[in-house]
Amino acid sequence: METIKTDILIAGAGISGLSAAHHLEKRGRKNYLLVEKAADYGGLCGSVQKDGYTFDWSGHLLHLHTNDGMKLVKNLLGGNINRLERSAWIYSHQACTGYPFQASLYGLPKDIITECVTGAVRARENNSPPKPGACFRDWALSLFGDGICRHFMFPYNEKLWGVPPQELGSDWCAPFVPRPSLDEIIRGAYWPGDKKFGYNPSFLYPLKGGCRALCAALAENVKNLKLGCELEKVDLHAKTAVVKNLGKVKYKKLIATVPLKTLAGLAALPAELRRHADALKAQKVRVLNLGFPCKTADKHWIYFPEADFPFYRAGIASNFSPNAAPAGHSSFYIEIPAQNCAGNEAAIEKSVLKGLERCGLLPKNPPKPDSVLRLDIETAYAVYNSDRAPAVQALTAYLGKHGCHCTGRYGLWRYSFMEQDLLDARDLALKLSR
Ligand SMILES: Cc1cc2nc3c(=O)[nH]c(=O)nc-3n(C[C@H](O)[C@H](O)[C@H](O)COP(=O)(O)OP(=O)(O)OC[C@H]3O[C@@H](n4cnc5c(N)ncnc54)[C@H](O)[C@@H]3O)c2cc1C
Structure with missing residues (x-):
């Protein structure tokens, strides 16, 4: 096969890769190539039609926080949008209580409410706000007290992340974990909540086509997309890649949205960086x-x-x-x-x-x-363990120096959401194509 030449090779056609390619096309920068290993585009923002149902890769709801994100999504989806007011709950002690747990104890058994409220009061009396770099255990105890931690913060987060709270950092918590005041915690223990806490009190979702509809709108103008084409190898010094079904690709810049740990396995890296990559969990x-x-x-x-x-x-x-x-x-x-x-x-x-x-x-x-x-x-x-930040920093700096730019939730090994990934990939692509 003849070597393919391109200015920008984009690896992965999830929402990040599609956003990069879509915005390059919109600016008339046609010399890019988007390669995706799967048979469909969308990544985790894809959807599957089965038996009359539209299934997503879990709930994928558009929580938009910026005018830029809102404008972009509205332009892409046009009338294909449903706007919803969040109805989120916690089930524990055989009761369904409002979200977030820490501000919505109303409805729990009285002894649990008492334990949670007294724990929160004691924590605030100590007046020792979380220290920078605190592990999740210490962060949550200092903000919410031992009752709320025992009944929600610790068991829920250990289930979700698969590591105990003392092995998890707290650098992911803002904006995901609401921090009500003590007054709000106490009020929420005695009255059903009416305040909408958190980053997602309302959200958008496509009326038709599931989350994939947003990817389909992005993909509409993306001409140079190759499905079933997996990035198999990267030579950072020669700026060449091997792509399944396409062969050798010579690029000037590489935008990588594939998981950072996967990417690290495709390139020859110095031993210290390999150790960083191995530590990513x-x-x-x-x-x-x-x-x-x-x-x-x-x-x-x-x-x-x-x-x-x-x-x-x-x-x-x-x-x-x-x-x-x-x-x-x-x-x-x-x-x-x-x-x-x-x-x-x-x-x-x-x-x-x-x-x-x-x-x-x-x-x-x-x-x-x-x-x-x-x-x-x-x-x-x-996983936000103590290895994550130094590993991401070292790996992305080295890769970036060699013309390989990581973006997206997994490219940057982070806890981000669609809006952030859409906008970051757009900004990166436009910067690199200048
Ligand atoms: C359980 C869960 C629920 C979520 N819910 C929400 C939500 O409600 N709202 C929200 O905003 N966000 C949500 N997110 C986050 C959202 O999924 C991400 O922000 C978004 O999907 C990241 O897109 P991406 O393109 O960066 O990565 P991905 O979607 O992972 O896309 C990467 C692409 O790269 C491809 N790829 C991998 N390796 C290779 C290779 N070697 N060669 C070529 N291609 C390759 C993959 O097949 C994939 O298509 C959720 C995430 C999870 C896990």
């Missing part, structure tokens, strides 16, 4: 999508801190858009962390169904699901 998640021939609650999603539920979150996709499931049906996405996925698939799914019945999302003796789709996300959460 990710949490794997199974998304179990289920369709049912019955209706369910009108909630959007529920968090589950307790160990006897194998999942940490269950969402109801059919409440995001009437087109996500056939009329009269409902669809769920259940997020199961890797540590609860070991063993027999049938037994895992049975305990998921039991859990949905116990918390009331399914009626007693529910009908059998009429659609099941398991989606495994190998790299779902980049």
Whole structure:
């Protein structure tokens, strides 16, 4: 095969890679090549049509915080947008309470409320705000006290991240963990909450096509996209890559949206950088999508801190858009962390169904699901342990010096969301094409 030559090689056609290519096209910069290993584009922002349902890779909701992001998404989706007010809950102690747990204790058993409130008061009396660089355990204890930590912060986050709270950093917490005042914690213990806390009180979701609709809108003008073409090797010094089904590609600049740890395995790196790459840890998640021939609650999603539920979150996709499931049906996405996925698939799914019945999302003796789709996300959460920041810094600096620029949630090994990834990839592509 003849060597392909391009100015900008983009690896990975998730929302980041698509955004980079889309914006290069819009500026008339046609000399790029976008390669994607899968048979479809979208990455984790893709969707799968099955049995009349539209399933996503778990809930993928557009939380937009900037005018820039809002304008871009509205231009892309046009009228294909549903706007929703969040209905998020926590299920624990056989009660469903509002989100966030720390400001919505109302509805829990009285002894649990007392433990949480007194713990929070004691923590604030100590008046020792979290120290910079504190581990998640110390960060959460100093802000919320031992009761809220014992009943939510610790078990929920250990389930989600797959590491104990003392091994997790706190540098991911803002803007994801709301920090109510003590007055708000106390008020939320005695009255049902009315204040909308957190980064996502309302959100957008495509009316048709699931999350993939946004990727489809980005992909519309992207001419140089090659599917089924995996980046297999990178020679950082020669600025060449080997791509499955395409052969050798000579580039001037490389935009990498593939996971940083994967990328590090494709290039020859000095030993110290290899050690950094080896230290990067990710949490794997199974998304179990289920369709049912019955209706369910009108909630959007529920968090589950307790160990006897194998999942940490269950969402109801059919409440995001009437087109996500056939009329009269409902669809769920259940997020199961890797540590609860070991063993027999049938037994895992049975305990998921039991859990949905116990918390009331399914009626007693529910009908059998009429659609099941398991989606495994190998790299779902980049774990914020003490190795992460120095490793990302060292690796991205070295790669950048050699014309390989990382972006996206996994390219930068971070806890980001779609808006941030869309805009960062656009800005990077436009900067590199100047
Ligand atoms: C469980 C979960 C729920 C989430 N919910 C939300 C939400 O509600 N709202 C929100 O805004 N964000 C959410 N996110 C975050 C969102 O998924 C990311 O921000 C976004 O998908 C990142 O896009 P990306 O293009 O950077 O990465 P990806 O989507 O991972 O895309 C990378 C692409 O690279 C391809 N690739 C990998 N290796 C190679 C290779 N060697 N060669 C070629 N191609 C390769 C992959 O196939 C993939 O298509 C969630 C994430 C998770 C895990």
